[in-house]
Amino acid sequence: MAERSTAAVDVADNSGDDPLTAQAEKATTDGVAETDDMAEQSAQDEGSEGKSGDQPTITTPELHSGHKLARRYRLEECVTRLDGFSSWRAVDEKLRRAVGVHILPADHPRGRSVLAAARSSALLGDPRFVQVLDAVEENDLVYVVHEWLPDATELTALLAAGPMEAHDAYQLVTQLSQAMAAAHREGLAHLRLTPGAVLRSSTGQYRIRGLAVNAALRGISADRPQRTDTEAIGALLYAALTQRWPYENDAYGLSGLPKGVGLIAPDQVRAGVHRGLSELAMRALVNDGATASRQEPPCTTPDELAKAVAAMPRIRPPEPAFTPPPEYQRTTYQQGTYGRPTPYSRPVVTQPIATPPAPLESRTGKVLKWTVAALLIAALGLGSWQIADRLLAPDNKTSEDGTSQTTNNNDQDEKPKAPVPLAIQDAEEYAPDGRPQNAEDVGKTYDDDSSSYWRTNSFVDGPEFAPSIKQGVGIAYDLGSAQDISKASIALRYGGDHTTITLYAVDSLSPSGSVDSMQKIATGQTSDAALKLTAKTPVNSRYVLLWMTAMPNSPQDEFSDPGHKQAITDVKFTR
Numbered sequence: 001m002a003e004r005s006t007a008a009v010d011v012a013d014n015s016g017d018d019p020l021t022a023q024a025e026k027a028t029t030d031g032v033a034e035t036d037d038m039a040e041q042s043a044q045d046e047g048s049e050g051k052s053g054d055q056p057t058i059t060t061p062e063l064h065s066g067h068k069l070a071r072r073y074r075l076e077e078c079v080t081r082l083d084g085f086s087s088w089r090a091v092d093e094k095l096r097r098a099v100g101v102h103i104l105p106a107d108h109p110r111g112r113s114v115l116a117a118a119r120s121s122a123l124l125g126d127p128r129f130v131q132v133l134d135a136v137e138e139n140d141l142v143y144v145v146h147e148w149l150p151d152a153t154e155l156t157a158l159l160a161a162g163p164m165e166a167h168d169a170y171q172l173v174t175q176l177s178q179a180m181a182a183a184h185r186e187g188l189a190h191l192r193l194t195p196g197a198v199l200r201s202s203t204g205q206y207r208i209r210g211l212a213v214n215a216a217l218r219g220i221s222a223d224r225p226q227r228t229d230t231e232a233i234g235a236l237l238y239a240a241l242t243q244r245w246p247y248e249n250d251a252y253g254l255s256g257l258p259k260g261v262g263l264i265a266p267d268q269v270r271a272g273v274h275r276g277l278s279e280l281a282m283r284a285l286v287n288d289g290a291t292a293s294r295q296e297p298p299c300t301t302p303d304e305l306a307k308a309v310a311a312m313p314r315i316r317p318p319e320p321a322f323t324p325p326p327e328y329q330r331t332t333y334q335q336g337t338y339g340r341p342t343p344y345s346r347p348v349v350t351q352p353i354a355t356p357p358a359p360l361e362s363r364t365g366k367v368l369k370w371t372v373a374a375l376l377i378a379a380l381g382l383g384s385w386q387i388a389d390r391l392l393a394p395d396n397k398t399s400e401d402g403t404s405q406t407t408n409n410n411d412q413d414e415k416p417k418a419p420v421p422l423a424i425q426d427a428e429e430y431a432p433d434g435r436p437q438n439a440e441d442v443g444k445t446y447d448d449d450s451s452s453y454w455r456t457n458s459f460v461d462g463p464e465f466a467p468s469i470k471q472g473v474g475i476a477y478d479l480g481s482a483q484d485i486s487k488a489s490i491a492l493r494y495g496g497d498h499t500t501i502t503l504y505a506v507d508s509l510s511p512s513g514s515v516d517s518m519q520k521i522a523t524g525q526t527s528d529a530a531l532k533l534t535a536k537t538p539v540n541s542r543y544v545l546l547w548m549t550a551m552p553n554s555p556q557d558e559f560s561d562p563g564h565k566q567a568i569t570d571v572k573f574t575r
Helices: 111-124 155-160 166-185 213-218 225-242 275-284 302-311 363-392 439-445
Strands: 050-052 073-082 085-092 097-105 132-138 141-147 198-200 206-208 220-222 426-430 473-492 499-506 519-526 530-550 567-574
Touching (some): 073 097, 097 111, 097 213, 111 132, 111 141, 111 213, 166 225, 166 275, 166 302, 225 275, 225 302, 275 302, 426 439, 439 567, 473 499, 473 519, 519 530, 530 567
Antiparallel strands (some): 073 085, 085 097, 097 141, 132 141, 198 206, 426 473, 473 530, 499 519, 499 530
């Protein structure tokens, strides 16, 4: 059965025919581009599967700056007005933040589908996508509120500066393929994944805008959305490697390929292109895997593309260029003249300069030399006297009554107490945001079985959770009764940079209050698969919270995708 999905498009695109447009638009900071009244020509003449039905002309709602929606969202600037809807930069007066708003009449033929698409996109909750914040039908209007990213840079601007380095292009295709694979697993597609639909934040994280909502606004659907999105990612990778659009028509400020020659591999368009990324772009563009040297099967879904990227050797960032300091230029001049021309025509006879005596041959040098020699002799004599005094002194002191008195230092030193293990009676996962990781497996962290474990989900951002993901993840343990807790050993499944864990004394298996209000026992960080924590002073508590706030980047395994993740195999407490 053919796949069908409502997909996302760039709302600023003025074309309603193909999923990829031929003309780059002028983008605003939230990624919604302004357009003119002229229709764009198609950027892709073949391989396009997106469609949009003919719709009657609909009047865009007449709104103005300062208008408020739901007594909360104040419209500031209209950035797009076409096809019966408008897009605005607005201010959320309740939370005092900038937002973007799409508005269309409630009787618009696509009003219901826009609301449904917005709510589906909001449920995804993936930070790799620009998030939908609100979707409302009110006062004869339908409006969708989404994030506004003032610090993000549109991919169109990045490509205008030139081809990307291999590492940057690798990060682009990695993040886009993984993000779209996650969206398609939830039944969401993005049939207009163009340079204008991809933003890069100041931290290097790529974010995709317009998932599902923009497609509903334009009435676009596709019979094979996964293949269309995969081909779009391949086109973006191709443009990143070559600064050329992989079709004959120019688009998005990029020149197209020469007419009549077909699709050319990126490493044949520009010298120095990474061979593996070039072949990956051709496979994503559904070119039957045909490259200069290999016959690989095409990637027809984002998940297949993500796996192909993961199978490649990791491309590391280039080494920073070191600029050597300029060579020291010795200043040369004649004594008394400083390199200036002599005012007289007759030759100047330079007076011979007397050679100064060696430093220790002068009068001051001789005094210093004898002083140092005297100090050395005195130091040697004092040291010899102390050594002789120690060697000749009796080992034992004798008291007046003739009894030998010796001091046994070993008796004075107390032997360190052996650590006492504390048995764990019960445990529960602690998820203050209401999104647990793997609550049913917390018992595997104290079952004395190193092959079983509790694991987290896989995240793109990292290694620190905050602020882009959540505050942290954790497990609360019950020791049966109040105990003095001084040490803990934690066995982990994944090593790497880095894992951060903190122990807190809490009041129950479901602690009340924020983590910041809890009593800290110990904290530590490691890049290995084990972590030992020691409290400065023992803390008395029955319940202990293990709180993890950073996780290393680990490759794909049988349970989860590659990304920042961690698993705990064994936890032990001692006093």
